Amino acid sequence: MVDFTVNEGPKWVVVGAWLIINIGLFVGIFYQYKNNDEYFYLRELVGDALCWARASAACLNFNCMLVLLPVCRNLLSYIRGACSCCHQHVRRTMDKNITYHKYIAYMICLQTVIHIGAHYFDFEHLQNAHSTGDVREILSSLPTSPNGTWVNPIRSSGSDPTRELFKTVAGVSGVIITICLILIISSSTEIIRRSYFELFWYTHHLFIVFFIGFVVHGVERIIHYQTNIKEHNPESCITQTDKWGVSPCPDPQFEGAGPLSWAWVLGPFILYSIERIIRFIRSLQRVVITKVVNHPSHVFELQMKRKGFWASPGQYVFLHCPSISRLEWHPFTLTSAPHEDHFSVHIRRVGDWTEALAKACRVDEGEFQEAWKMPRLALDGPFGTSSEDFMEYDVGVLIGAGIGVTPFASILKHIWHMHCGSSRRMTLQQVYLYWVCPDMHAFEWFQQLLQSLEAQVSERGDPHFLHHQIYLTRGWDNQQAKNIMLHDRASAADPITGLQQKTHYGRPQWDRVFEQLAEDHRGKKVGVFFCGPGGLSTTLHKLCNRHSSSQGAKFYYNKEHF
Structure with missing residues (x-):
């Protein structure tokens, strides 16, 4: 049922x-x-x-x-x-x-x-x-x-x-707050937020005018x-x-x-x-950029330190760069694990703000820059998300689309660290990672982590704990497909990612994936964590509902929200 x-x-x-x-x-x-x-x-x-x-x-x-x-x-x-x-x-x-x-x-x-x-x-x-x-x-x-x-x-x-x-006063204030409401709501649509984030950000702050007008409306x-x-x-x-x-x-x-x-x-x-006020106080605390890494696929990594900073896996922070904008704060998921001596974020260069940050951090110069050359950053957070509770489930299913795999970098590092180093028995027994990529280059920045995990899993002799499947949805023609197949047969490693787990071509058949998970984990609590576009989120949410049953597996759906 x-x-x-x-x-x-x-x-x-x-x-x-x-x-x-x-x-x-x-x-x-x-x-x-x-x-x-x-x-x-x-x-x-x-x-x-x-x-x-x-x-x-x-x-x-x-x-x-x-x-x-x-x-x-x-x-x-x-x-x-x-x-x-x-x-x-x-x-x-x-x-x-x-x-x-x-x-x-x-x-x-x-x-x-x-x-x-x-x-x-x-x-x-x-x-x-x-x-x-x-x-x-x-x-x-x-x-x-x-x-x-x-x-x-x-x-x-x-x-x-x-x-x-x-x-x-009621009439004038009523007209003002109505105009503010129209601007706030209309600029909050998905297309505006994705394509013109600055417009969404600034018009949303009309809520201050809205509340002032709201309070004086009846005076x-x-x-x-x-x-x-x-x-x-x-x-x-x-x-x-x-x-x-x-x-x-x-x-x-x-x-x-x-x-x-x-x-x-x-x-x-x-x-x-x-x-x-808390955000303002935090903005005064010094954040030191210790390392800048330029990854393929228009992604760069910032490794940072701040006194007293500690975060759980799956949490996110807001970054602010005063030299770019005095008002804008942008959310980024932490990709570092708690046991590391720094915290890091991976940023995809899309939009004016991220491009300006990459330029300010001298990402394209290709050599290490002294800390004093780095732009001043302010940080707010960390803040909790549903991903924090991944250790509370019997089985964890991590699904990322493109750059949406970012939250799971921190989680995978922490899971493996706890699995190898914790003396107490963990509730989490198995982990599945599904990564849906739009093109070949999207693999490159994340494959180093997966290769490291594969090597550690093989060395420990525990192949059943962590499973990962990568899907390439586009980015090849017929000739490239033939070459990939020839190399695939001749090599034990995947010709694109270099991983032992071979890449799948095309989109996952999610219904079959969930049927198999439900069959393999009857009576278990399965935590499904997703970060990616809304259309796929809706599909996964429905599948979690469809395959959850009172006698079989129960799929708890969690989506990243910022």
């Missing part, structure tokens, strides 16, 4: 609880404003548009409170460390932080549309109320007093609703509620407008509702501010 709860259960528990809170908050506030006598006369002016506007505003408060929390990387890393003894599902749930951040952003967009639509009808109704000839016109004509007796913020007939909108208090319900019962007095001003129906008195948004977002904003 297929067990979907292995991968989907924890995430949907969190998402389900979040949705229930949103729905409950929306419905509760909607009916509060629909039934509350304090807003009886305001409802007479604008109808149910008031209820829709206030219900969506409550959900906006709630989601704007949450949206910063999933991107507080230091907070999440601290929680991961504090939860190291907790159930694995708790830690895996936190690895979906970027997914939760996106869901919350989508909800903010939805509630913003509802809020804007409701207020559009509000202003239309408030404008028309001056010429209705009934109680709405009387309410609109109530005199303005220091205590805010009026209930209709549009104080004269014949006004242009758009002009009236821009006379209010003018244009939503007024009745304060003298005991003296002026609206349900009975609404039919006696000719007797208003004398007992038992004195003129209704109104007062502006105070702003609440600041109270919702203050806590998360303080936490995020602490996050940025």
Whole structure:
């Protein structure tokens, strides 16, 4: 029986609880404003548009409170460390932080549309109320007093609703934060982030303007509620407008509702501010580049040291080079293992920033440069990912596509170090590495590590612990294929990689791969770790769900997120 709860259960528990809170908050506030006598006369002016506007505003408060929390990387890393003894599902749930951040952003967009639509009808109704000839016109004509007796913020007939909108703090701030939201969301699409990362980076920082506008949006208090319900019962007095001003129906008195948004977002904003302070303090710590290695396939390696730095395998860091950009920080997975005397990252030269960093580090000069010639770097991290838990599974399956194999360099080094040197029995019993490469040159920078591991596995006489399969998807023609086959038969080593394990040509048949893994590891916990494009991630995720069963193997899918 297929067990979907292995991968989907924890995430949907969190998402389900979040949705229930949103729905409950929306419905509760909607009916509060629909039934509350304090807003009886305001409802007479604008109808149910008031209820829709206030219900969506409550959900906006709630989601704007949450949206910063999933991107507080230091907070999440601290929680991961504090939860190291907790159930694995708790830690895996936190690895979906970027997914939760996106869901919350989508909800903010939805509630913003509802809020804007409701207020559009509000202003239309408030404008028309001056010429209705009934109680709405009387309410609109109530005199303005220091205590805010009026209930209709549009104080004269014949006004242009758009002009009236821009006379209010709420209107101006609402337009500003809506524009910020549109720019933030539109620049967060996959194609923008991949092709124009700087545009994504800078527009995303409009969230500061967004939150300032969000906090001041309600300071003018244009939503007024009745304060003298005991003296002026609206349900009975609404039919006696000719007797208003004398007992038992004195003129209704109104007062502006105070702003609440600041109270919702203050806590998360303080936490995020602490996050940025920590980043600033770390940026002042000296990072020394000890070695620069130029690898094939437009990849270069930076080996670095920083006082007090320590990282677990599979973690990542953010790098910042002030000489290139004062604001940009870019994530890179660590490729060094904890037992090494340095930490390193492998960087592929794609985009303006990575090219500028390669030039600043004199990668193409081909000789060692003194440390003082290297650019100043700042580092934030390390931060935890799902890959940290690879030792908790019975079987580890590492799948990398192209440069996506980078996270597994550190993991493979650490696994073999622990396997050879640890005196205690490890939970991890077998490791599989699947590397899908787009061309022949993509092998070169990583093959040295694999050759070293192969030699150590052969020397130790433990061939069943580590299995690796490399797939070349393109980059050869018919003549090259014939030459490869001739050399392949004549040599014990692979003609392309030099490894004992022969290269496979074409794409893996993933369904067969998972069928075989499920058959070979019945009753085992199989941790599947992937780094690569979204399309393949979706395929692997579905296969993990399909081949997980309550009686057989259970595949726990984990994808690298930055």
